[in-house]
Amino acid sequence: MTEALLVTAAPPLLAEKSAWLRALEEERRASPHTLAAYERDVRQFLAFLTAYHGRPAELGDLAELRSTDLRAFLAARRRDGVEAKTLGRSLSGIRSFVRHLERRDLASSAGARAMRAPKQPRSLPRPLSVPDALSVTEEAGALAAEPWLAARNVAVLTLLYGCGLRISEALDLPGDALTDATARSMPILGKGMKTRLVPLLPAVHAAVADYRRLCPFALSAEAPLFRGAKGGPLRPQIVQREMARLRGALGLPPSATPHALRHSFATHLLAAGGDLRAIQDLLGHASLSTTQGYTAVDSARLLSVYDQAHPRARRAS
Incomplete structure (x- = not known):
């Protein structure tokens, strides 16, 4: 064609x-x-x-x-x-x-x-465990060549896990974003040009402030917050490449991608008792059915824990 x-x-x-x-x-x-x-x-x-x-x-x-x-x-x-x-x-x-x-x-x-749409194969989100997600955000800068690049990598991946952002949403942030250290939330323009509020944790503020302090380029509202090594806009492929290097260093599976940090954000909130509707709003999902996929992930995790921990389950095996 x-x-x-x-x-x-x-x-x-x-x-x-x-x-x-x-x-x-x-x-x-x-x-x-x-x-x-x-x-x-x-x-x-x-x-x-x-x-x-x-x-x-x-x-x-x-x-x-x-x-x-x-x-x-x-x-x-x-x-x-x-x-x-x-x-x-x-x-x-x-x-x-x-x-x-x-x-x-x-x-x-x-x-x-x-005309009925083709039947879609059911695929569940593949989040990282809590320890692995924390390791990724803490070690994100370990392989960087320069301190400011290390701080940048930490800040980007901390935003994905700490706020549930898509890569594109993090990289679209303007240079004057996250300058108010007391802000508890910030608006994010997501899919369909819809705006949602996402929470801001102290760890997110700290990571971005560290990057801002070390970044050698002027960060203004007219340009993106995150920059490539030569000062241009940071490209998603660079984030994915850095995550692949980190994945190898930490011994994580291929499913440990930048987007998996967003899945981890939702799954870990749900496991801690988060409300499904609230998680839907935080992720910017148009349909609750999309968010409900995380309930299947959490159920699978609980069943796995049960199989390993319950005395009857251990005896049966």
Whole structure:
């Protein structure tokens, strides 16, 4: 499915696609990642329709869209080795585009609504244990070449575990963030451009203050808080690389990634009696069902402890 195929799509269809993306950005405040993914999904679908019908895709193809057309598209993608999660997102993007056309009386979304999303494999979050999470945040700077880089690594990973942030959320913090040492919380702009409040622990304040003191670059509101070795914005790949090095040094499993620290934040709060709804708010999950995945993790942990500790369980084994 090449870009050349897409250029041959009918101009009115391409114009509507551009209008839909603008609406997602301006009215729905979709993140750049969501926009890029949805654009790619619909681009691939239009290329499929072009090949499927043997002519440039037209608005009429979307107006008369049937669930069988979508099934054929998803089947073709599956043959290319695309996983169920990506297929589900593709279907979501196509549905959004068709709903846009429906609002403009250019299509009906009945066929897209009738199409069931591919069954998603159940995958549980894989958090670190409390000792391992503490080791990661305490030893995060051990392998750094310079003191300020060591302090930076500690500050970033402490934010992920101490506040439950995504990497992108930590790296998007402006240079004037966390300057008030008495602040108990701070607003975070997360997925879907939604703002939530996250708690600020003394350990988080201390780690960021140490980094700010040692950082050789001026940190202002107009530039990001966390910097790369040459002063540019710190990239997620660098954080992931540093975590991989730390993982090897501490003997942690491959599942010990930066995002696992966010999982650890939620799981450890839940294990300590945290309220599920409150954890949902702290993580910025749109749906409670997403947060409920942590209850399965905690249940599995409790069963493991039971199997190892209960006298009857030990005797049975």
